[in-house]
Amino acid sequence: MAVANLTEVLRRQANRRGDAEALVDGAQRWTYAELDADVDRYAAALLAGGVRADDLVGLLGRNHARYLIELLAIARIGAVSVPLNWRLHADEQSWILDQAGIGVLLFDDDFADDAATLRERAGLRVSLAHGERTVGGDPRIDDLLAQVPAGVRVPDAEKGPDDLHRLLYTSGTTSRPKGVMHTYGNIAANHLGQLLELELTPADRILISAPLFHVSGLEAPGLATFLAGGTIVLCETFKPDEIAEVVHREQVTGLVLAAQILFGIMDLGRMDDLASIRYLLFAGVAPTVRRRVKELLPQVRLVDTYGMTELTNGCCYMDAAHEQEKVGALGVPLPLMQLRIVDADFQEVEAGTQGEIIVRGAKVSPGYWRDEATTAASRRDGWFLTGDVGYLDVDGYLWFVDRRTDLIKSGGENVATAEVERVLAALDGVAEVAVIGVPDPRWDEVPKAFVLLAEGADLDEDAIRSHCLAHLAKFKVPRDIALVDALPRNDSGKVLKRVLRANETGGER
Incomplete structure (x- = not known):
């Protein structure tokens, strides 16, 4: 499957519909033309700050527009982004930086103290500050931006389907985090799947409240919104009342909503604020809660999912035609994906029989960064072994039974x-x-x-x-x-x- 650099999509939208709204962060708003221009400016600033093509660039920050723009700028120059979980302890962060081989760190003011610790421990080549607090005499990104010529254009680095786009570190089932590799082919396949399964259009306004270091923030549908020509609305809060306010103010049409946030919105009696939503994507919500949401928001498509970081987010989505008939099922595989249930001898089992869920296809990560042993242990005959237990019904819909117990x-x-x-x-x-x-x-x-x-x-x-x-x-x-x-x-x-x-x-x- 031939693919292009992720940011070529942004360039194309800027040329086709430059005045359409692309990104919202609080009171700040960007059209596609403005966003593409800012990605160019940041790309030029990163190059001036010493970031090179194929560098691994760590990002430590919250869900702000600057963070998203930097993610896109890193792709534009051909470097590899490594979004870092800011909830982790400094010991955990240091281990990830060392294991990944990260040479450059971008960080928010909120994490300047952490960045100083990491700069000392991890031997970073350079750390660039999003805000005012610098580390080790390295420059601020704003200072680098001030030196960028007006109207600068940075060409999109040429990328193929097997080229590495980013690393996302997940705890997995071992004692240390694992760096899940996402290629440009993985990203392209996921964006196509999101576009088709969620029926995204330029009219969609998608809220990203899940952290941008998380696959659900980046890819559910996340950056696929740009492929559809829609609008991304950023939100860094986990507070139900504030999320309800943003959804209402921005007339959000779709989002991923964690169960505990949904409970909070229901407890506050603010479901009317969600009236603009046409789909709600979630996993693990009890059938009783699901039925209550449908009663309160009958227009909303409730999309149950099955996925993980190794599958570049969701592998199966529930379709609108069967969401009521098959409550509790997790849908069927997305385009370019296959799923089977096998027994202990790796033989495919009949419908209704429980076994291990295995997956293959264009969205499956090629493996774990610098960890050939774990990568090999998770593969067999071209299939990814999820370790999860489930079954397929006679119509091919996935039913989840149990997660990996550890x-x-x-x-x-x-x-x-x-x-x-x-x-x-x-x-x-x-x-x-x-x-x-x-x-x-x-x-x-x-x-x-x-x-x-x-x-x-x-x-x-x-x-x-x-x-x-x-x-x-x-x-x-x-x-x-x-x-x-x-x-x-x-x-x-x-x-x-x-x-x-x-x-x-x-x-x-």
């Missing part, structure tokens, strides 16, 4: 139990630990740790939690810590997490 989904974030266990095990006095996800009405799941103390250890729950806070992002810190005398084991001595889960949920998982 991966906690908490408020839209992945928490690897092995990572939390590694941090806890490093604390003096901890003999052994097991971490599982336990149900939570707002966050879907939260971590819970079962800690076996060494003999004579003088540790309590507060000390253990303080240790976690010093080394982990807050959302990864166990909400509950149980000090136990023993952990359940099988005959070979392996800890039986399924028993721990059964004790918490009232049944085995």
